[in-house]
Amino acid sequence: MPLPTPDTTLQAALDAERAGDRENAGALCRRLLEQGSTGRHALAAHDMLARLLVGQDMAAAAGHALAAWKLTPADPTRRSNLWQLLTHLGEAGDVARFQGRQDCVGLVALGNALRRDGQALRAERAYRQALEQFPEMPVTLSRLACLCAEQHRLEEADALFLQAAERHGGRDAVTRTAPAFLTSLRDGPAPAGIRATLAEGAGSADRPLVVYASCDAVYARKFLPTLVRSIVEDSGLDCAIALHLINPDAEAEATVASLAATHGAGRFIVLRETIDLTPLGDNAKTYYACSRFLVLPDLLIRWRRPVLMLDVDLLAIRDLNPLLATSAHSDLGVMSHALKRLDIWSLLYADVLHIRPTMEAWRFLDLTRRYIRHFLDRGLPVWFLDQAALAAVHLAGFAGQAAPRLTIYPVDIHSSTVMVDAEGRYWTDDSAYFYSVRATGGGQHAVHRLKRRAGTTAGVKQG
Template sequence: MRFSNPDAILQAALDAERTGDHETARTLCHRLLENAPAGRQAPAAHDALARLLVGQDMAAAADHSLAAWRLIPTDRTHRSNLWQLLTHLGEAGDIARFQGRGDCVGLVALGNALRRDGQALRAERAYRRALDLYPEVSFTLSRLACLCAEQHRLEEADALFLDAAGRHGGRDAVTRTSPTFLRSLREAPPPAGIRATIQEGAGVAARPLVVYACCDAVYARKFLPTMVRSIVEDSGLDCAIALHLVNPDAEAEAVVATLAAAHGADRFIVLREAIDLSPLGGDAKTYYACSRFLVLPDLLVRWQKPVLMLDVDLLAIRDLNPLLTTSAHSDLGMMSHALKRLDIWSLLYADVLHIRPTTGALRFLDLTRRYIRHFLDRGLPVWFLDQAALAAVHLAGFTTEAPPRLTVYPADIHSSTVMVDREGRYWTDDSAYFYSVRATGGGQHAVQRLKRRAGTTAEVKPG
């Protein structure tokens, strides 16, 4: 394949990438960069190479992502890609690989690897060396800030997050770990609530638990039928089911009506929220994730019973009572993942929350709501705002008083495998409690076909 026009070479590379011919795509991108390393096509070539390499060598992908960002530092996509790669590269077993590298990617990767290996002091030295040598690469501030937060150096972490926010924005702009900041939120006037109607079935009061999920109209159509079916048939829970619909359309309403007819209207609670999200544009998904936290404290007071709040794309794949028993004497139960704590935004997950109607839970959730509302009101609907809020409240919200009692669920409450047959019967592993369609990246195309759990993946015979 011979091209003399750089634009033609770039287009051929992108076409090859789209068709899965990654070898040709890499060859063409490298040819472009060899001939014109600072040419007009170079940022796109580096960006393509980062995509092509990320599954094989994240550090090499980060090298190209950094090069793309250096060429066009104002490009939001390049900035976001580089932030993500520098955040996640570097496993505990990679220390020897990155030891001795003096470039920015190598130093950040070494810092991440050392942190994952439990060598926090050496990790901090690697991050600070990266900042000294490459002060223009502000993304390293995030890595150092998360390390300080992990060590409860909360004011120091907060200052680093503020510096990072001022220089590159993104997720760092909605992350605060200062106890003083959290205290100011608690002492401020109550935040605005949401505008919603509520319709409660006649049998709700008799149920000892409420399962609560929130979504927009699109997710209602895509995920609610299988999620509700799994709660009714597989969870083993005696519960009311609360569905919080943000801007429901006629199709979403039809889904809810069908579910009520199939599973008994008396057990359903339906909240309908109307809000103009057009100013948020593509960031409206952040509001869909956060809206539940804006109303949750009020619902807990209204119902005065435990609430199990779930992401709408979750399926209950076996009896949930043993899981809820583990958090029955805490104020809240939620999931964490120790290896993900390199990122403060993954300290506590927002997909499964078991909340008891206690003073401790209300204090936690009220402060979470205030945190989220603070940033939404300032025009910062940044994805992961809800988990940044949970982490900040957990770390810095109760430094001068007894914190709420928290049960931490392990990450393997989620299954990563689902297999579906032609009849819509599905198999999952039996050691987990939930299957997360989006988080695991599998099965989303088939979720509407899921009808009934047939067994475990161990029962599926080869061939």
């Protein structure tokens, strides 16, 4: 009986993966590699093993992702997969597990684990050893740069980010932490805003707060009804609602018209922005995330009221006044997660931002706009540009002068669980203020299905 060919084995592995037989799919991929398969067969086997292992052994998954990347070093998807795995690998309790490993994955994982365990000097040694032994791996430059930024070694971090950007681009290409760079942005020409029309409802000026959300036409249809309903019915806020629509289509306009009819047109403010995003291709999503920052400083001056800027896929799941009270004496309230600071892009989140109408808040937002515009104008619409800007401005934007006062919201302002029935009644954590698809990794149900909060998950479990 003839031995199966590499093509036959690979097809059997793909069939097994599609059928949900992960164990057999992994065994077939390992057989391909053990038999010395090369080229597309080895590449496919490494790719599949990385997918299969990521949920059970991230280090092993990273090893296969590294092997796949080495076979196709110019492939942006495999480079991104490897970057993600090596960024998240290594928890505080994993130090002993990776101690003594001399391979690239082991050294980076050890550095990450040591950082999370509070052993920054030993983490730096691990990263530098990885750089010395595996200089072709740009992700290590990024890890070391983030460590330096955490320690406010800002010029050193900046140089490392620049080196990483030269090698592989990505988020490192839009991350700068040198105070001199931020100063040059602040002292440069005024940045361009956006071209938009602005329609303000007759009663919007009487409200003491503006809740502001921005999105494209697809997200407008999918998320605006639920967000607006939650603000009106569940947030406890006396607010105007500003909706910033980027390239709205007829369905998006109908959605907004329906919301105005349901909740009172007088409280709505609608910005309509039309822009050709064809040159950005798949990176248009970065512009959707960043455009609000390009106009926010101007809106703050125009409205002269506090602004609560929210991602459009959020729901307010209870009274927000207690949360906003915690940042009532700061210039900005913004969410952060200390354990995510291995990445500078997660230092400050962009999904919930409470802005008071102070000159210090305006200075922070104006510099954020300058930073974002700098990279957009240079053809670098990299995802997470908005959060790279927030982090850079926070770390390096006010050297030698008083910085704006920030209130840091804990990450558990987001609900980690949602349960929903067929009628759209949902149950969430009682301690959180928001639920979102993105912040909780997708949750069990799409946000647009959630109609009315019925109670807490604790009540459901007890019942």
